[in-house]
Amino acid sequence: MSAKIRCLVILAALSAIPLISTGCSPGADEQRGQDLFDLHCALCHEMPTPDLKKQPPKLEGLFKKATLPSGAPATDQQVRKTIIEGIGTMPAFDQRLTSKDLDDLVKYLHIMK
Amino acid sequence: MKYRTLLLLVLAGALLASSCQSKSKHYDLKGEVLDKNPATNEITVKHDDIPGFMPAMTMAYAVKDQNGFNQVQPGDVISAEVITANKGNDYWLEDLRITDESGRKTAKPAVPAHHLDIGEHVPDLPLTNQDGKTLHFSDFKGKALLVTFIYTRCPVPNFCPRLSGQFAKIHDDLAKTPEDYAKTHLLTISFDPKYDTAPVLRKYGLAYLDNDPSGFAYWDFAYTNPADLRKLADAFGLEYYEEENQISHSMDIVMIAPDGTVAKYWATEWTTDELENALRQQAKLGTTPPGRRKQRKTG
Numbered sequence: 190m191s192a193k194i195r196c197l198v199i200l201a202a203l204s205a206i207p208l209i210s211t212g213c214s215p216g217a218d219e220q221r222g223q224d225l226f227d228l229h230c231a232l233c234h235e236m237p238t239p240d241l242k243k244q245p246p247k248l249e250g251l252f253k254k255a256t257l258p259s260g261a262p263a264t265d266q267q268v269r270k271t272i273i274e275g276i277g278t279m280p281a282f283d284q285r286l287t288s289k290d291l292d293d294l295v296k297y298l299h300i301m302k
Numbered sequence: 303m304k305y306r307t308l309l310l311l312v313l314a315g316a317l318l319a320s321s322c323q324s325k326s327k328h329y330d331l332k333g334e335v336l337d338k339n340p341a342t343n344e345i346t347v348k349h350d351d352i353p354g355f356m357p358a359m360t361m362a363y364a365v366k367d368q369n370g371f372n373q374v375q376p377g378d379v380i381s382a383e384v385i386t387a388n389k390g391n392d393y394w395l396e397d398l399r400i401t402d403e404s405g406r407k408t409a410k411p412a413v414p415a416h417h418l419d420i421g422e423h424v425p426d427l428p429l430t431n432q433d434g435k436t437l438h439f440s441d442f443k444g445k446a447l448l449v450t451f452i453y454t455r456c457p458v459p460n461f462c463p464r465l466s467g468q469f470a471k472i473h474d475d476l477a478k479t480p481e482d483y484a485k486t487h488l489l490t491i492s493f494d495p496k497y498d499t500a501p502v503l504r505k506y507g508l509a510y511l512d513n514d515p516s517g518f519a520y521w522d523f524a525y526t527n528p529a530d531l532r533k534l535a536d537a538f539g540l541e542y543y544e545e546e547n548q549i550s551h552s553m554d555i556v557m558i559a560p561d562g563t564v565a566k567y568w569a570t571e572w573t574t575d576e577l578e579n580a581l582r583q584q585a586k587l588g589t590t591p592p593g594r595r596k597q598r599k600t601g
Contacts, residue, residue: 224353227353227354227455228351228353228357229357229457231354232354232355232356232458232459233457233459233463235572236459236462238459238460238463239464240464240467240468240471240574241459241464241467241509242463242466242467242470242471242509245486275454275455278463278466278467279464280454280455280456280457280462281454281455282455282457283455283497284497284547285455285457285547285548289307292393299451
């Protein structure tokens with residue numbers, strides 16, 4: 190491979206890095222949503238706690254099914270409602286999260302693995 | 303053979319010990335010290351968010367770093383490591399460092415509030431239950447009463463959701479023995495009377511009663527006005543702080559004998575079985591033996 194072609198290959202590879210990065214990494218909103226999830230949701234949904242009336246469900250792939258664990262439709266609106274009002278033994282996050290917080294949380298729940 | 307068995311036991315023990323140790327978790331804490339309790343080696347810290355462990359709140363932590371505990375004073379800004387074990391049920395501070403002592407407050411002389419001793423009568427303050435009905439502690443005379451305090455929006459699973467889960471288990475067990483069910487009662491009182499109105503408490507209670515409202519005849523969910531809540535908290539030695547729609551509080555359970563006197567306190571350490579057995583025994587025993595001093599810890 191000549192020096193010119195090698196240089197072009199390297200340049201092409203370098204120029205592709207931002208595209209690859211954009212495709213794989215969460216955006217700023219999703220990252221913020223993950224931080225909020227770790228702070229407010231992971232305590233219950235990620236770590237089993239003894240003595241709870243009911244162990245909260247894991248939330249990976251929440252939007253991949255037609256319905257939420259409650260049986261309600263798996264829509265952004267329904268998830269926001271559940272977070273604000275609570276459901277069953279899940280506490281309400283009313284007055285504790287802003288609209289932007291809810292937006293980012295829902296965005297993260299869409300990509301959560 | 304004997305030695306091999308012994309060796310296997312030692313190895314199994316070592317593996318178990320290492321697996322238990324590996325379950326402890328470490329988190330960074332930063333915050334301001336509001337109070338210090340030498341009797342329990344605890345400090346009350348108004349801390350920032352601790353991702354994965356606790357949102358920003360004010361709560362008491364035991365300090366295992368004795369040198370750090372001796373030096374720290376209310377008003378200090380600190381950093382420390384929160385160590386958790388036993389699935390987060392046990393937690394304490396280590397590596398406590400004072401990062402700013404410019405706000406240090408001069409130590410105030412401890413003024414012991416009068417908490418009710420074992421055998422003392424509970425003040426007959428009014429409460430409003432999940433149906434909007436007014437209750438008094440005297441309404442439960444003749445029954446052994448187990449009381450705890452929660453708020454429905456509590457997001458920390460080891461606090462209110464755990465307490466209510468334990469009460470739900472006790473309720474379900476008692477319902478299986480009609481004789482004890484008839485002689486006992488559960489009472490959950492909200493720290494958050496502004497938000498936890500009767501309809502909110504009814505919805506909350508139903509979630510813990512498997513949506514069967516007949517359970518309310520044996521388990522009330524109630525609130526009272528802020529002034530009486532403070533009086534009750536003082537009487538039972540509860541601590542709570544409200545800030546930014548969140549309430550930091552100690553975890554306490556009080557058992558009241560059928561004669562309306564305090565029979566026992568639990569703070570931070572108990573099991574569901576222990577509470578249930580004590581309640582059943584108290585229902586059979588009736589009154590509280592007088593003169594016993596209460597044993598309590600803050601949580």
